[in-house]
Amino acid sequence: MSNSANDNGEPQGRVTVVGAGAWGTTLAHLIASAGRPTTLVTHTREQAQQIGHDRVNTRYLPSVTINERVSVTHEIEAAVRDAEVIALVVPSQQMRVVATSVVNSMRPDGLIVSLAKGIELGSLLRMSEVIVESTGIAPDRVCALSGPNLAREIAEGLPASAVVASVGLSSAVTVQRALSAPTFRLYTSQDVVGVELGGALKNVIALGAGVADGLGLGQNAKASFMTRGLAEMIRLGVAAGANPLTFGGLSGLGDLIATCESPLSRNRTFGERLGRGMSVADASGGTPHVVEGLTTARGALALAGRYGVEMPIASVVVAVLDGAMTVRQAIDALMSRGARPELDAPL
């Protein structure tokens, strides 16, 4: 219940990770392996029993034996009660209900960090905004963590890095200390808008990059597409109040590259299936994981409308998902845009 010490003798509070998908499971394993008391909260009692018993998340991360220091439970209220940091690693559209379920039992000085990468449909709020609105806790106690973090690579012990952003710098520093590990390097930022929008919007570009892969357009075309995609992300970000430089960092460009280039990315893989001629319905099948880019594309487009920003890539992604455009028509629409000096489009 109280604080303990890690292997370096540094006092560390408990970290409770809510959400036992691939990323949540990896994170809990990583933190526990660094010597900190860690709880992993599953969606169902059966999942908690299975993982607690087998020490493997059979459904989402079958290749990793979970560190014995990770307590596994489905009882979220009890699990967050003594947590210094509560990490919410759930699909974006479930963030509101999950945040609401932790607020009454969490410590008065507890911090919440969102690791979800998306935009809430309807409200068009970023995840940290959803948390603040639904819990009523002060914005400086809420953080967002984002970066090039393909879960399976991190679970296998490969090195990675990410950014922890909060309007409260001391909260970002606390979360940085709580979630760091020898192979997981964290930087701090106060640009929550930029960090969250980078993580969310890159999934939309990754869908398109996957389409390019599926069509066999080559790396020249894909790299050009990603370049224009980042420019589109920055346009929306700046309109929403982000620092454009954040998009050139780990949570923007870094995450964009990792997601667009890795076969492990679900968003990229979904796009690749579309590019190969699969229907949207067929391309969605065959994976237990959530493809965040599908909802984020709609959220991004709605946000773009609110801010009066042009997002040609997000527009055609949504048109393809809605069946209003074929993949080939989408490519033609993007390629036929008028030629101009490169920097005329605001970057």
Added chain:
Amino acid sequence: MSNSANDNGEPQGRVTVVGAGAWGTTLAHLIASAGRPTTLVTHTREQAQQIGHDRVNTRYLPSVTINERVSVTHEIEAAVRDAEVIALVVPSQQMRVVATSVVNSMRPDGLIVSLAKGIELGSLLRMSEVIVESTGIAPDRVCALSGPNLAREIAEGLPASAVVASVGLSSAVTVQRALSAPTFRLYTSQDVVGVELGGALKNVIALGAGVADGLGLGQNAKASFMTRGLAEMIRLGVAAGANPLTFGGLSGLGDLIATCESPLSRNRTFGERLGRGMSVADASGGTPHVVEGLTTARGALALAGRYGVEMPIASVVVAVLDGAMTVRQAIDALMSRGARPELDAPL
């Protein structure tokens, strides 16, 4: 000898491409296929005879049948005499001698465009500067073309794009028209410094990205490395007078991604061999192509010294090439840099 018309009836002067490597051969083929009179200049008489006879560049581009409109010769002075645009596609360290050999026979209104991506050792000049210094022609008649342009993809008809930069905008527009093709889209820019440094410096980062591949560090780490690499490119570019936004475009980020991610990139492949444990000498062997990043890393570091800019990545690349550091020591040197807020380093 005079201007002719292309398939659209638009009058077009002759384009003479000097340098029959993979990229020069591809470019000549592309331009001729778009209906323009084109000459390809080889290094030796034997090469000209082989390519002219077989219509295939056996050594550098064996997979492509070269368009019959391409005239092939090794007589450079005659070949440039009636050219509206002279495209120099030669290794960076040969640019000076090649530029010198065309200046006396070229048209008084002829334009030169450099497609080389490097820095001249010793002088530390960019390619357009080498051309101006060695020929004495006005800077506004010299252009630089750069972008994500893996030659083999373009030769196979896959779409690509690039930037043509010149301090003389009308020259950039002329070259844009002369070198465009249905599958090769060109944008103009007046930021010659940014476009040339992007193309040159990205090869240094690609060497390092290849090392990450060779070591099997994963896409998270590689994407983080590329992100920090772009920041390092921008630091030097801004010190040298470039527009930082240029590095976010096709000739910076676009080229960086294509080069770091494609198995076709010689610089990346060289780094991958180092990462797998090969010596520098062994890694250089087995290819007729020039690995530009090897000399550019030294040039970049010398430039960084001149401008007082920190380039940790270029520093360790040079140290590895010189045998002063092992690949593993290089990784440790980069990873042990102090943790800090992400944006403290100027991007």
